[in-house]
Amino acid sequence: MTTLITGADGYLGRRIVAALRGEDLILAVRCADQAELDRKRALLARVTDAPVVPADLRDDDPFAHVDPRSVTRIVHAAAVIRFDVSRDTADRVNASGTARVREFARRCDRLDRLMLLSTLYSAGRRRGEVHETRHDDAGFVNHYEWSKWAAEECLLDAPGLPVTVVRLPTLIAEDGGGEVGQYNAFHHTMRLYHSGLLTLLPGDPATPLSLATAEFTVAGVTALLTAPPGIYQLCPGPVTLGTAIDTAFAVFEQDPGFRRRMLPRPIPCDRASFHDMAQAARRLRGGPLQPALASVAPFAEQLYLPKHFRTDRLRAAWPGYQAQDATAVVEAACADLIERSFHVTAH
Amino acid sequence: MRARPAATSMGSMDGLYIGSFAHALGARKRHLRESAEAGLLRSAPEDLEAAGFRWHHICEPDGSAYDLARSAVAEIAARGELTDIDAIVYATCLPDGGTRTGPVRDVKELMDFPAGRLQAEFGLSRAIVVGLHQQACTGVLGALRVAGALLTTEPGWRRVLCVTADRFPDGAWYEQAYNLISDGAAACVVGREPDVCRLLTVHQITNGGLGRAGDDETVGTYFAYTHRLVREAAARVGLAPAELDWVVTQNTNDKAWQILARLLGVDHARVWAPTLPDVGHVISADPVVNLSALLDSGRARPGQRIALPMAGFGLNWQCAVLEVVGR
Numbered sequence A: 001m002t003t004l005i006t007g008a009d010g011y012l013g014r015r016i017v018a019a020l021r022g023e024d025l026i027l028a029v030r031c032a033d034q035a036e037l038d039r040k041r042a043l044l045a046r047v048t049d050a051p052v053v054p055a056d057l058r059d060d061d062p063f064a065h066v067d068p069r070s071v072t073r074i075v076h077a078a079a080v081i082r083f084d085v086s087r088d089t090a091d092r093v094n095a096s097g098t099a100r101v102r103e104f105a106r107r108c109d110r111l112d113r114l115m116l117l118s119t120l121y122s123a124g125r126r127r128g129e130v131h132e133t134r135h136d137d138a139g140f141v142n143h144y145e146w147s148k149w150a151a152e153e154c155l156l157d158a159p160g161l162p163v164t165v166v167r168l169p170t171l172i173a174e175d176g177g178g179e180v181g182q183y184n185a186f187h188h189t190m191r192l193y194h195s196g197l198l199t200l201l202p203g204d205p206a207t208p209l210s211l212a213t214a215e216f217t218v219a220g221v222t223a224l225l226t227a228p229p230g231i232y233q234l235c236p237g238p239v240t241l242g243t244a245i246d247t248a249f250a251v252f253e254q255d256p257g258f259r260r261r262m263l264p265r266p267i268p269c270d271r272a273s274f275h276d277m278a279q280a281a282r283r284l285r286g287g288p289l290q291p292a293l294a295s296v297a298p299f300a301e302q303l304y305l306p307k308h309f310r311t312d313r314l315r316a317a318w319p320g321y322q323a324q325d326a327t328a329v330v331e332a333a334c335a336d337l338i339e340r341s342f343h344v345t346a347h
Numbered sequence B: 001m002r003a004r005p006a007a008t009s010m011g012s013m014d015g016l017y018i019g020s021f022a023h024a025l026g027a028r029k030r031h032l033r034e035s036a037e038a039g040l041l042r043s044a045p046e047d048l049e050a051a052g053f054r055w056h057h058i059c060e061p062d063g064s065a066y067d068l069a070r071s072a073v074a075e076i077a078a079r080g081e082l083t084d085i086d087a088i089v090y091a092t093c094l095p096d097g098g099t100r101t102g103p104v105r106d107v108k109e110l111m112d113f114p115a116g117r118l119q120a121e122f123g124l125s126r127a128i129v130v131g132l133h134q135q136a137c138t139g140v141l142g143a144l145r146v147a148g149a150l151l152t153t154e155p156g157w158r159r160v161l162c163v164t165a166d167r168f169p170d171g172a173w174y175e176q177a178y179n180l181i182s183d184g185a186a187a188c189v190v191g192r193e194p195d196v197c198r199l200l201t202v203h204q205i206t207n208g209g210l211g212r213a214g215d216d217e218t219v220g221t222y223f224a225y226t227h228r229l230v231r232e233a234a235a236r237v238g239l240a241p242a243e244l245d246w247v248v249t250q251n252t253n254d255k256a257w258q259i260l261a262r263l264l265g266v267d268h269a270r271v272w273a274p275t276l277p278d279v280g281h282v283i284s285a286d287p288v289v290n291l292s293a294l295l296d297s298g299r300a301r302p303g304q305r306i307a308l309p310m311a312g313f314g315l316n317w318q319c320a321v322l323e324v325v326g327r
Helices: A011-019 A034-045 A087-106 A143-156 A185-195 A214-224 A241-252 A256-261 A271-281 A289-304 A312-317 A326-339 B032-037 B045-050 B065-078 B114-121 B136-153 B215-236 B254-264 B286-297
Strands: A002-006 A024-029 A052-054 A073-076 A113-119 A128-130 A163-168 A170-173 A200-202 A211-213 A230-233 A267-269 A307-309 B006-009 B017-025 B028-031 B055-058 B085-091 B128-132 B159-166 B184-191 B197-206 B246-248 B305-312 B316-324
Touching: A002 A011, A011 A024, A011 A034, A011 A214, A024 A034, A034 A052, A073 A087, A087 A113, A087 A143, A113 A143, A113 A214, A143 A163, A163 A214, A170 A185, A170 A214, A170 A326, A185 A241, A185 A289, A185 A326, A185 B215, A200 A271, A200 A289, A211 A214, A211 A326, A214 A312, A230 A312, A241 A326, A267 A271, A267 B215, A267 B254, A271 A289, A271 B254, A289 B215, B017 B065, B017 B286, B028 B032, B032 B045, B032 B055, B065 B114, B065 B159, B065 B184, B085 B114, B085 B136, B114 B128, B114 B159, B128 B136, B136 B159, B136 B184, B136 B197, B136 B286, B136 B305, B136 B316, B184 B286, B197 B215, B215 B254, B215 B305, B215 B316, B246 B286, B286 B305
Parallel strands: A002 A024, A002 A073, A024 A052, A073 A113, A113 A163, A128 A307, A163 A230, A170 A211, A200 A267, B085 B128, B085 B159, B246 B305
Antiparallel strands: B006 B197, B017 B184, B017 B197, B028 B055, B159 B184, B197 B316, B305 B316
16 A cells, blocks of 8 residues: 655645655655755655655646556645635646646556545635535635635546545644644734734634644544545634634733733724725835735635534544644644744744 | 733813814925935835825924924914913923934033923913923823813913924934824913813823834734723713714824724714825824814814824823814
8 A cells, every 4th residue: 555645745744744654655745956856855754765756736747756556545735725825826736736636546546545635714705514515616715715625626526536535724733732833824813913013803703713733633634544535624623713812812921021012912803994904004015014914814804704614524434533622722832932932943 | 910001091171171273384395205206205105195195294404393383382372372371281202303413511402491492482481391202192192181180280270381393303214103204283272261172081001011112013003002092081081982973083094094993883984184195194293283174174063072092102092082162
């Protein structure tokens, strides 16, 4: 059994590689040239001695270096995951790139599983209960969401392929200890609040957030590799937006430097107000607010669209499933951010 | 335990009135694009235009902040309203006027007494003087508050002249916290006799922890603090923000009050800053300029309540609440 992992050098890809260490793996990475490929090979060699092959999902035949006869499982982890990704890039990498993975999968005669790592937010603009089923197009808040939905559809439309779609939560820490290994919109937002650059809170404080650790997510992904094909929502147990903010500020306020600055907790604002503020911020020259907001604003609208993700299929398929205390994860992650003065080095 | 910035207010200011509003602006009116070409701005001119700014006023090279203050007070004197002044409260952001150069041997050179000069120049011989320079762009409201306090503790006093004046030094950027700046001054009188408005309260919040806040932090904290400021100021006079008849603001990015009006439940049509394109942000004087415009327009009716919220470096936030009397 040989597993091809795309995006094997990415944040989650590397952790999945580590979890599957000892199995037959082929690691596909995107690289601009031989030097970058060498660097990524060296990076991954710390985890496994599996072969590392170059694969750019924008190429016509990205898996030209992989023999399809040897592949029995594919974990498609490669994606552009920025909320402010352009439509064109989201299409070329996430949607059309997944179509190329599908075409390669068709050539794998012994394929047992094609797993797409998607996002809970492929649900787009819908609100309320979200089931572990295919979504119709309910509209999307940003191109990233749209592209992940399109990627799901691309695979779920393909007859005969053993497809598993795993919709992932937002990863904010490595594990319950709270170590932050990669910045995303959550961390950018916390940095804005901690630095006093933002005092408005986009969204309804009652909106549930799905925030998780990499440890939980990788455990779920690897467990689902042996579960029946289908759609799973890897949701660890929600925390409301208001509780997450209160928890973060309770941590910040233990920091003497923060206390001295007496920064106020943010006030909830309506969608139009946050939109106006983000638009106006685009005109603020060169400061830190504009780029930080650029990563937050494309996601902010989701915070007005409360969703409750059902996990019935996940719980049935993953005997080891244990809901996480998301409030505790937020607390630990924020404490880690404070300890590092918000300087996070990807590792 | 969370630290909170000091928040105090005067509460009721029974029997105090405010009127005799006057202002003066730098003599040279320039379009912001001209100032951008002269290197006086930090933002791109199109960004400032998108915020609503167009023109601003700069002093001639030999013009001073004191000259601006004198012009504003002279206007009051010319109307015959500079009478019975018991005190002068003078607020400025730049107490040395930004004119000092070179080494100093005699520290008297560092001292400046613009309020005393006004006293002498206008013959206000019985007036004592008070200076405020820790409240940045909110200083004019601090002057009102001090005036109210003086009249409360000195039963024999009748009228206090409040003045604010600032002029940026030559070569300085005419932009602060993304606002286009004008040199200017404003003056008014707080007294016991019925006047244009009753002075109901002045409320202040200071967060010295943000005393060295940069432009982005100043903008970032603006919304939460101004929201709190207006709510608390309105509450001091028994009102909800939505019950305010007018909110007369500083001349700042016009998006800011579109947002705050929604957050406060205030009808944006009641937010008044008509001089934004012509005048810009006159340090501490633009709310007086805008208030004068409102009163001159005839749209403010007797009994209506007007809030004047202001934000300034330091960081300071102040809000006065007035009630229109009409005379």
